[in-house]
Amino acid sequence: MGHRRQTVFERNVPARSVVDHALARTRQAVFWQDDLGEPVVYPTLSAPVRADVAVVGAGYAGLWAALRARQRHPGARVVLIEGRSVGWAASGRDGGFCGTRLTYGGRPDADERAALTRLGQEHLAAVGSAVAGLGLDCPWERTGVVDLAVELHHIDRLQEAASAAARVGAPHTFLDRAKVRAEIASPTYEAGLVRPDDVVLTHPARLAAGLAQAASALGVEIFEQTRVTRLVPPGRGGGGDVVLRTTSPAGEAAVRADRVVLGTGAFPSLLRRYRRHTVPVYGYAIATEPLSAELLGAIGWRGRQGLRDLARRAHRYRLTADDRIVFGGHDAVYHPGGHLRRAYENRPEASRRLAEHLLTTFPQLEGVRLTHRWGGAAGTANGPGPFLGQAAGGRVQHVAGLAGLGVVATHFAAELALDRFDVLDGGAGTERTALRTLRQVPAPHPPEPLRSPGALGLGLDT
Structure with missing residues (x-):
């Protein structure tokens, strides 16, 4: 039986004392949420509402859906219901990479692949226009991203990607070992591919908070700490409306609506038919203290690009506005049973592993403290993602499978859900509604106890 090849992170493990020092004063807290300041608090739902x-769900998918619904139909009553607080889950915890990729995998033909690429660029521009036009208080750094070979066998992948980009005129630049290390001084880098137009960096928690404030200013009614316990389809005790049964500290209430968008992310779908189409997977991240100008000078990274390595379990990392490094990835943890628990957000072995990998990547950081460590769950589909399920003849749209795709894909999915509503009202279809790739609903994940081996087959931990 062959042996698995060691990675650069296993061949070059920092001294235990160096890692212990880095971790000694970390807090189990999300840096982005700590950096948000005093959040706006929205009321709980205490009385019946007709919308x-x-x-x-007040993550990105739900926030975009509510905001864009109100912009498309200014006279419509739009209600947004959140079980906890705006942006508290995956949307307020990720790395803040706004990329152009709209789907993973699948088998689109050449024309549809080109359309998805173009639509990704268009939706990135649309998100940027919204940030500027709505005056959102969040950074929007057009840094691009560098894909990084950290093993010799990764180099061919980057060269092939550079050649493919050249054929379609994309402004990607391949950097050999000397050039990439001159750009960003890491002994782990063997090559790089600079993609200047494919990623913008933002502050994820501030973006979510800003979207909520903009939606509220447009007339969207937002209710926090209000959990939806049940969805009742039309004709089952609710007349012609879809009914959402809710509970909150103020008591139970009902929301009756003509149209419903479900953007519940990693949480179980309110539609039973989709309960096994996604599973919650936990990812982890760490943040350093602000780095000195001298230390930043030793690393380089003057372009402040987002960085993504090609390790089997990839890392993504970036600089914050106050020059911290936020470093995440590698571990993707599925807990048997698919449960979501606060305790799962604290995984000391994952934080330690990330600290080791950060110090392997940048040994210049020896002596630097880590301030934050955190985790969070995202919903991953058994297919290309994202997918939009539906019920009640299309009056209920279920947006799911967005794990790893991020802000721009959530905007795209929200707009697609609203396109489908417009078609129900007699409107014309759009390029989005015509995409075959996005009409596919993936097969459900197998039930337990068969699901855990399936998760392992996807390269996940348990």
Whole structure:
């Protein structure tokens, strides 16, 4: 039986004392949420409400759906219901990479692949226009991204990607070992591919908070700490409306709506038919203290690009506005049973592994403290993702499978859900509604106890 090849992170493990020092003063807290300042608090739902459009979940997908619904139909009553607080889950915890990729995998033909690439660029521009036009208080850094070979066998992948980009005129630049290390001084880098137009960096928690404030200013009614316990389809005790049964500290209430968008992310779908189509997977991240100008000078990284290595379990990392490094990835943990628990957000072995990998990447950071460590769950589909399920003849749209795709894909999916509502009202279809790749609903994950080996087959931990 062959042996698995050691990675650069296993061949070059920092001294235990160096890692212990880095971790000694970390807090189990999300840096982005700590950096948000005093959040706006929205009321709980305490009385019945009738809405034209009800949205469940105040992560990016739900926030975009509520905001864009109100912009498309200024006279519509739009209600957004959140079980905890705006942006508290995956949307307020990720790395803040806004990329152009709209789907993973699948088998689009050449024309559809080109359309998805173009639409990704268009939706990135649309998100940027919204940030500027709505005056959102969040950074929007057009840094691009560098894909990084950290093993010799990764170099061919980058060269092939550079050649493919050249054929379509994309402004990507391949950097050999000397050039990439001159750009960013890491002894782990063997080559790099600079993609200047494919990623913008933002502050994820501030973006979510800003979207909520903009939606509220447009007339969207937002209710926090209000959990939807049940969805009742039309004709089952609710007349012609879709009914959402809710509970909050103020008591139980009902939201009756003509249209519903479900953007509940990693949480179980309110539609039973989709309960096994996604599973929650936990990822982890760490943040350093602000780095001195001298230390930043030793690393380089003057372009402040987002960085992504090609390790089997990839890392993604970036600089914050106050020059911290936020470093995440590698571990993707599925807990048997698919449960979501606060305790799962604290995984000391994952934080330690990330600290080791950060110090292997940048040994210049020896002596630097880590301030934050955190985790969070995202919903991953058994297919290309994202997918939009539906019920009640299309009056309920279920947006799911967005793990790893991020801000731009959530905007795209929200707009697609609203396109489908417009088609129900007699409107014309759009390029989005015509995409075959996005009409596919993936097969459900197998039930337990068969699911755990399936998760391992996807390269996940348990």
